[in-house]
Amino acid sequence: SQQGEEDPQALSIQEGENATMNCSYKTSINNLQWYRQNSGRGLVHLILIRSNEREKHSGRLRVTLDTSKKSSSLLITASRAADTASYFCATDLINDYKLSFGAGTTVTVRA
Amino acid sequence: DAMVIQNPRYQVTQFGKPVTLSCSQTLNHNVMYWYQQKSSQAPKLLFHYYDKDFNNEADTPDNFQSRRPNTSFCFLDIRSPGLGDAAMYLCATSREGGYTGELFFGEGSRLTVL
Numbered sequence: 001s002q003q004g005e006e007d008p009q010a011l012s013i014q015e016g017e018n019a020t021m022n023c024s025y026k027t028s029i030n031n032l033q034w035y036r037q038n039s040g041r042g043l044v045h046l047i048l049i050r051s052n053e054r055e056k057h058s059g060r061l062r063v064t065l066d067t068s069k070k071s072s073s074l075l076i077t078a079s080r081a082a083d084t085a086s087y088f089c090a091t092d093l094i095n096d097y098k099l100s101f102g103a104g105t106t107v108t109v110r111a
Numbered sequence: 112d113a114m115v116i117q118n119p120r121y122q123v124t125q126f127g128k129p130v131t132l133s134c135s136q137t138l139n140h141n142v143m144y145w146y147q148q149k150s151s152q153a154p155k156l157l158f159h160y161y162d163k164d165f166n167n168e169a170d171t172p173d174n175f176q177s178r179r180p181n182t183s184f185c186f187l188d189i190r191s192p193g194l195g196d197a198a199m200y201l202c203a204t205s206r207e208g209g210y211t212g213e214l215f216f217g218e219g220s221r222l223t224v225l
Binding site: 031033035040041042043044045048088090098099100101102103104106 | 115117144146151152153154155156159199201203212213214215216217218219221
């Protein structure tokens with residue numbers, strides 16, 4: 001069953017702007033992950049944040065996690081045309097080592 | 112260097128004609144997953160293997176079967192594809208068993224059912 005839900009469903013921004021997307025989930029987790037999917041391709045892992053972490057950075061990516069609100073955000077700074085893709089959050093439930101994906105946010109970066 | 116390889120990338124079949132999709136990995140990961148992804152939807156887990164142990168999701172139709180003859184290979188068999196089975200099928204692997212770490216995905220196999 002789908003655990004995470006992303007918001008917004010779609011996002012269109014100008015190159016150089018920041019893009020922020022949010023993920024909410026329902027039950028307690030071990031960790032939360034973000035993936036990127038280019039059109040017609042497989043998913044690529046971006047970042048993993050554990051339930052005892054609040055913020056994590058990787059290059060132009062910043063992820064936050066608020067376990068009290070059961071939510072996470074992904075920020076892409078200084079966006080580029082190559083960032084155009086769908087972004088998915090995925091949660092790993094406690095006592096269950098499967099990953100459940102949300103429906104994703106489609107990001108379009110205009111040149 | 113592709114680490115999870117799926118074949119074929121594109122598969123066209125007729126209604127009811129069996130299809131087999133393959134996945135191979137060079138990562139020596141214990142866990143292998145098959146996800147189904149329909150257009151603009153979340154990837155949906157069909158089943159996974161932890162080593163040789165097969166784990167079927169409760170809502171995976173009986174029409175879908177899987178085989179894992181060894182660590183490196185995993186197959187998805189669709190016995191009688193229907194129009195609703197047209198989707199992207201994604202294979203993924205994971206090293207950790209106790210809890211899921213990063214998943215490594217293949218490029219997917221897109222199935223069209225005529």
